[in-house]
Each structure stands twice: as C-alpha cells, then as structure tokens.
Amino acid sequence: MLIIGEKLNSSIPSVATAIGAMDRPFIEKLALDQVRAGAGVIDVNAGAFLEREIELLPWLVTTVQAVTDVPLCIDSPSPAALAAALAVAGGKVLINSISAEEDRYRSVIPLVKKYKASIIALCMDDRGIPASVGQRLEIARTLTDRLQADGIDANDIYLDVMVQPIGTDNESGRVALAAVRAIRDQIPAIHITCGLSNVSFGLPKRRLLNQAFAVALAASGMDVMFIDPLDERMMALLAAIRALTGTDEYCCDYLAAYRAGKLG
Amino acid sequence: MLIIGEKLNSSIPSVATAIGAMDRPFIEKLALDQVRAGAGVIDVNAGAFLEREIELLPWLVTTVQAVTDVPLCIDSPSPAALAAALAVAGGKVLINSISAEEDRYRSVIPLVKKYKASIIALCMDDRGIPASVGQRLEIARTLTDRLQADGIDANDIYLDVMVQPIGTDNESGRVALAAVRAIRDQIPAIHITCGLSNVSFGLPKRRLLNQAFAVALAASGMDVMFIDPLDERMMALLAAIRALTGTDEYCCDYLAAYRAGKLG
Numbered sequence: 001m002l003i004i005g006e007k008l009n010s011s012i013p014s015v016a017t018a019i020g021a022m023d024r025p026f027i028e029k030l031a032l033d034q035v036r037a038g039a040g041v042i043d044v045n046a047g048a049f050l051e052r053e054i055e056l057l058p059w060l061v062t063t064v065q066a067v068t069d070v071p072l073c074i075d076s077p078s079p080a081a082l083a084a085a086l087a088v089a090g091g092k093v094l095i096n097s098i099s100a101e102e103d104r105y106r107s108v109i110p111l112v113k114k115y116k117a118s119i120i121a122l123c124m125d126d127r128g129i130p131a132s133v134g135q136r137l138e139i140a141r142t143l144t145d146r147l148q149a150d151g152i153d154a155n156d157i158y159l160d161v162m163v164q165p166i167g168t169d170n171e172s173g174r175v176a177l178a179a180v181r182a183i184r185d186q187i188p189a190i191h192i193t194c195g196l197s198n199v200s201f202g203l204p205k206r207r208l209l210n211q212a213f214a215v216a217l218a219a220s221g222m223d224v225m226f227i228d229p230l231d232e233r234m235m236a237l238l239a240a241i242r243a244l245t246g247t248d249e250y251c252c253d254y255l256a257a258y259r260a261g262k263l264g
Numbered sequence: 265m266l267i268i269g270e271k272l273n274s275s276i277p278s279v280a281t282a283i284g285a286m287d288r289p290f291i292e293k294l295a296l297d298q299v300r301a302g303a304g305v306i307d308v309n310a311g312a313f314l315e316r317e318i319e320l321l322p323w324l325v326t327t328v329q330a331v332t333d334v335p336l337c338i339d340s341p342s343p344a345a346l347a348a349a350l351a352v353a354g355g356k357v358l359i360n361s362i363s364a365e366e367d368r369y370r371s372v373i374p375l376v377k378k379y380k381a382s383i384i385a386l387c388m389d390d391r392g393i394p395a396s397v398g399q400r401l402e403i404a405r406t407l408t409d410r411l412q413a414d415g416i417d418a419n420d421i422y423l424d425v426m427v428q429p430i431g432t433d434n435e436s437g438r439v440a441l442a443a444v445r446a447i448r449d450q451i452p453a454i455h456i457t458c459g460l461s462n463v464s465f466g467l468p469k470r471r472l473l474n475q476a477f478a479v480a481l482a483a484s485g486m487d488v489m490f491i492d493p494l495d496e497r498m499m500a501l502l503a504a505i506r507a508l509t510g511t512d513e514y515c516c517d518y519l520a521a522y523r524a525g526k527l528g
Binding site: 166167170171173174177199203204205208209211212213215216218219220236237240241243244245246249250251254255258263264 | 430431434435437438441463467468469472473475476477479480482483484500501504505507508509510513514515518519522527528
C-alpha cells in the first residue's frame with residue numbers, strides 16, 4: 001500500500017497562507033512530517049492561486065525536493081502549471097491528473113511522455129463523472145487502453161475512481177467501493193486510488209468517515225491511499241486492514257508499527 | 265445492521281466469576297449497558313462451566329430477561345444446556361449454534377423447530393472448517409437448503425462464516441471477507457455474521473484489528489455484527505460504514521449518533 005500525503009494543498013487555508021508567503025520552513029516541516037508518518041509520495045498543489053500558480057507550484061516542488069527524496073505528486077488542473085513544475089522537478093514524478101476528457105487528455109499526455117511520469121487518471125470523460133459502476137469500469141478500460149497505446153506502462157497508471165459526497169448522494173460510497181472491486185478484478189495490473197475525503201464533504205466528524213471509508217476501500221482492492229498521514233488513527237487502521245487482508249505478510253509491518261508505538 | 269452484544273460470555277474471566285457466583289446485579293448491569301450502547305440482541309454463554317452449565321445458562325437467561333425485552337442469543341455447544349435455557353426463555357430467541365456436522369445438526373434442529381427460533385448456522389461440516397471461499401459457499405448453500413427444507417425461514421438463518429486468526433494463517437481474513445461477498449451475492453435472503461474477534465487472536469491491539477475487520481465485513485455485506493457494543497470507537501466506525509454504504513438513508517442514524525455525542 002502506497003500512502004500519498006495530501007496535506008500540501010492550497011485548499012487548506014493555513015497551507016495556502018504559507019504557499020502565498022513562500023514560507024519555506026512551514027512547507028519543509030509539513031513535507032517532512034508526512035514522510036516521517038509514512039507517506040511514500042507527497043502531493044503538491046497551488047491551484048487556489050490561479051494567476052500565481054505557475055510561479056508557486058515550481059517553488060513548492062523545489063522547496064519540498066530540497067528536504068526529501070520521496071517522489072512528488074504534482075497536482076494541478078492547469079497543463080501550463082504542470083509543465084512549469086515538471087521542468088524543475090527531479091526524479092520520478094506522479095502527475096495529477098489526466099482524464100478521458102478529450103482536451104485534457106491531449107494537453108497532458110505529452111507531459112507524461114516527456115517526463116516518463118506516472119499518471120493519475122480520473123475516471124471521467126466529456127460526459128462527466130459516470131453514475132454507475134459499469135460506466136466507471138468502461139471508462140477505466142478505455143482510459144487504460146489509450147494510455148497504454150500511448151506507451152504508458154500499466155504500473156505507471158493510477159486510476160482515480162472519482163468519489164462523490166455521500167451527503168448529496170447516499171449511493172456514492174457504495175458505487176465507489178463496487179467500482180474499486182470491479183476495476184481490481186478486471187484490470188489487475190494498474191494502481192487504484194481516489195480523493196477519498198470527498199466522500200465526507202458536508203458531514204460532521206469527517207475524519208471518522210474518512211477512516212472507515214479508507215478501510216473499506218483497502219479491503220476492496222485500492223492500493224494507493226490519498227490521505228492525511230498525520231492522522232494517527234487512520235494510519236493505525238490502515239496497518240490493521242493490511243494485516244487483515246494478507247497484504248502484510250506474517251503481520252510484520254503491523255507488529256513493527258505496534259513496537260514503534262504507532263497503533264495508539 | 266443488527267448488533268449482537270457479546271459481553272455476557274463465560275470465556276471473559278470477570279464475567280465467569282459473576283456467573284459462577286450468580287451475581288445478579290453484575291449480569292443485569294452488563295446486559296443493560298450493552299442494550300443502551302446499541303445491542304439489538306444479547307448473547308448469553310455459560311459454556312466455561314461444563315457441569316454447571318445446565319443450571320447456570322437458564323439462570324443467565326431469566327436474569328437478563330428480567331431487565332430487558334431485547335431478544336437473547338442462547339450460546340452453547342451442549343444441546344442439553346440449550347434445551348434447559350430455551351425452556352425458560354420468553355419471546356423470540358436466536359440459538360447459537362447449529363452446523364452441517366451431522367450429529368450437531370440432528371441434535372439441535374428439533375430445538376429450533378420446537379421454539380420457532382432463529383439459528384446461527386456455522387459454516388462447517390464433518391470435515392471441519394473449509395479452507396477455501398468456494399467450499400464455504402458450498403457448505404453455506406447445503407446448510408441453508410437443509411434448514412429451509414426443515415421449515416426454517418431464510419430470515420431466521422444467521423450464517424457464521426467461521427473466521428480464523430490471521431496470526432496463524434495470513435489468508436484467513438481475506439478468505440472470510442471474500443466468503444461474505446460470495447454468500448451475500450449468492451444467498452441474499454439470509455443474514456451473515458461471524459465471531460469476528462477470533463481474527464485478532466494472539467496479536468497486540470486486538471480492538472484496532474477488530475474495528476478495521478468489522479468495517480471491512482460490513483462493507484462486504486455482513487449485516488449482523490457480533491461485537492462488544494461498549495467499544496465506542498467500534499460503534500462509531502460502524503455508524504460511519506453504514507452511512508458510507510448507503511444502508512443508513514440520508515445518513516439519518518449517523519447524524520443522530522453525532523448529535524447524541526456518540527461519534528467521539
């Protein structure tokens with residue numbers, strides 16, 4: 001299981017303030033805290049800044065890469081900001097994101113190829129986010145086939161099942177879990193992820209919902225968790241579900257986490 | 265989702281002491297605490313006493329039924345102790361348990377019929393507990409068919425998928441989860457349960473493992489949870505996974521639990 005640390009995101013007010021002020025110590029600390037907590041990839045996002053994103057996203061990349069070798073997930077809706085950030089990034093990166101929307105696909109695929117990046121592929125097309133499990137599987141197949149035809153290795157494809165809030169649609173959690181199972185079963189070679197905290201939008205005790213959903217997603221076959229690794233209870237529950245689903249051989253990592261005092 | 269409170273069990277030392285001493289206030293309090301915490305059924309077990317079980321199990325039944333109307337789950341490996349307890353029990357009861365072992369089936373089925381009871385049906389036969397998901401599904405089908413042929417309604421059948429400890433077999437959690445999905449898919453009319461805390465036997469931080477496993481089981485289609493309802497974190501996570509899987513319409517129960525301060 002790969003943990004992508006989601007905290008360096010300009011949608012979080014305190015982080016936006018630090019990015020806007022180019023507060024290097026704040027960013028360095030938040031990057032390192034996530035790595036120490038178990039993040040294997042750090043997401044960086046300056047999307048809230050619109051006009052300044054093209055300046056701030058590369059700054060965020062170099063700031064984080066100055067203190068850690070952990071791969072980055074470069075997160076922007078803007079191909080220009082992605083290009084500027086990729087130009088200064090070192091090592092293997094994960095681009096967040098492409099989709100089956102035609103314009104988006106065409107504008108991002110050259111960057112994926114040029115930088116031999118891994119890619120988060122959103123399970124949506126020009127018709128939007130599909131409502132049914134079957135439609136999600138169909139888009140997942142189409143998108144995976146097209147990426148592979150463009151020379152992207154299955155191991156570099158991170159399919160995002162596009163989780164919607166249960167507060168607006170009671171079925172959206174169930175649909176996401178079923179989509180993960182279907183995609184894991186039908187397209188076993190790719191990674192599966194999602195912005196799982198979307199599921200709890202608008203409801204109280206979001207961390208509790210996110211924790212339960214992460215456990216259920218992991219049990220359904222999701223292998224890449226886009227979460228807050230500083231949530232100790234979340235990390236403990238993920239250690240537990242790995243042991244429970246046989247992906248932590250002999251429960252070695254679970255026992256190590258216990259001995260390190262990380263299970264609460 | 266039905267919660268069966270598992271605390272009145274003679275395998276727990278403090279409870280065994282209270283049962284052995286016929287400590288009525290202790291038993292009453294533990295029954296009521298579980299009901300107030302959300303248990304819809306209370307399990308009663310005096311199996312640790314062997315010779316005295318036939319005296320103590322009926323005493324436990326009448327003691328608990330003196331303070332609550334919640335149905336009981338009468339839990340014994342001994343048909344004689346079950347018969348003695350059923351003779352004094354009022355209302356609808358759940359018998360724990362029958363199996364596809366020939367002797368056990370023949371000795372327990374008359375009690376199920378006589379008392380029009382619901383029945384926990386262990387997914388095992390004279391060959392033992394099956395290793396594979398396919399074999400479990402096969403026994404589940406055979407046992408369900410036989411019970412229905414004997415006049416037991418599908419709604420009165422609570423299939424126990426027989427969870428084994430992950431500490432001795434890394435695959436046992438994964439197998440149980442897959443068995444729940446297969447049985448929910450193939451035999452949708454019956455209830456599915458298990459003694460889920462078996463999964464964590466021999467490992468540290470058992471509550472954490474039990475919590476993660478309960479969430480994964482619920483997401484896989486288990487509808488009857490045999491747990492400690494006094495574990496507030498467990499109950500909060502189960503409220504969360506119900507909301508996340510669409511079994512709590514409009515998240516009403518989740519929001520009520522939040523307003524009641526039950527989500528931590």
